[in-house]
Amino acid sequence: MKLVELHDRAMELAAGVVNGVRPEQLDLPTPCAGWTLRRLLEHCVGQHRGFAAAARGAGPDLALFADAPVGPDPAEAFRRTGTELTAAFRAAAAADRPLWLPEIRDGAPFPLAQAVGFHLLDTLVHGWDVAAALGAPEELVAAVDGDDALVGALLAVTEAVPNTPEARAPGRAFRPGLQPGAADGRFDRALALLGRDPGWKAQGS
Template identity: 85%
Template sequence: MKLVELHARAMDLAVEVVDTVRPDQLDLPTPCAGWTLRRLLEHCVGQHQGFAAAARGAGPDLALFADAPLGADPAADFRRTGADLTAAFREAAAAERALWLPEIRDGGPFPLAQALGFHLVDTLVHGWDVAAALGGAERLVAAVDGDDALADALLAVSEAVPDTPEARAPGRAFRPGLAPDGEGRFDRALALLGRDPAWKA
C-alpha cells in the first residue's frame, strides 16, 4: 500500500479515537507533559492545517503550523482538518511535490514520502496520547499492530528519529527513548519516542 494511503488509514484511526472525546474531558492530563487534552487537540488541528498548506505548496512559514483554537465541537474540528490534510497529501502525490516543514531541521524541502512519514507518526502517537488520556489505548494499539504495513511504517519512521540530547531536549517533539518493554510494534515505537506504553493519568 502506498504511504499516502497508510497515512489516510492512520488518520481514520485517530479520528475514531478523537470522536469519543466529550467536552467535559478537555481538561484531562495527557502523556504530553503539561498538556491537557484541549491543548493537545489544538496542536493536532494546527499541525493538520500546517501540513495541508505545505502539501499545497506553501513556503516555510512557521505561522501556518500554529496551534488552532477549538470550536464548540473539537472532534469535528479534528475530523474536518484531518480530511482536508488527507486530500492535500493526495494532491501533493499527484503533483510529486516536496514540502517545506519549518518546524523540522532546516525546514526542507522534504520529499513527500518523508513528510508523510513524519505526520503518520505524529498522527498515531497523538492518537495514542488522546486514547491514553481517556483511560485506555488498547483498541488503537491492537488496530495498528494488526495492520502489518501500518505498524511497519510507524516503527520504521520511529527508529529513524534521532535520539540525541539536542533532538530530545525539553520542548522538542519527543523525549529521550525508553527501553522497549513489550513485543508489539506500536509499544516499541512509543518507547523509542520516549512514551511509556503503560502511562496512566
C-alpha cells in the same frame, strides 16, 4: 500500499479515538507533559492545517503550523482538518511536490514520502495520547499492531528519529527514548523509542 494510503488509515484510526472525546474531558491530562487534552487537540488541528498548507505548496512559514482553537466540537475540527490534509497529500503525490516543514528544518524542503511519514507518526502517537488520556488505549494499539503495513511504516519512521541529547532536549518534540519491554508489541515499541511509557496512566487513575 502507498504511504499516502497508510496515512489515510492512520487518520481514520485517530479520528475514531477523538470521536470519543466529550467536552467535559478537555481538561484531562495527557502523556504530553503539561498538556491538557484540549491543548493536544489544538496542536493536532494546527498540524493538520500546517501540513496541508505545505502540501499545497506553501513556503517555510512557521505561522501556518500554529495551534488552532478546536471550538465546542473538537472531534469535528479534527475530522474536517484531517480530511483537508488527506486531500492535500493526495494532490501533492499526484504532482510529486516536496514539502517545506519549518518546524523540522528551515532549509531544503522534504520529499513528499518523508513528510507524509512524519505526519503518520504524529497522527498515531497523538492518537494514542488521546486514547491514553481517556483511559482506553488498548483498541487503538490492537488496531495498529494488527495492520502490518501501517505498524511497519510507523516503526520505520520512528527508528529514524534521532535519539541524541540534542534532539531529545526539553522543549523538543520527543523525550529521550525508553527501553522497550521484551513482551511489548510493535506500537508499544514505537512509543517507547519516542520517550513515551506505553503503560502511562493519569495520576490517581
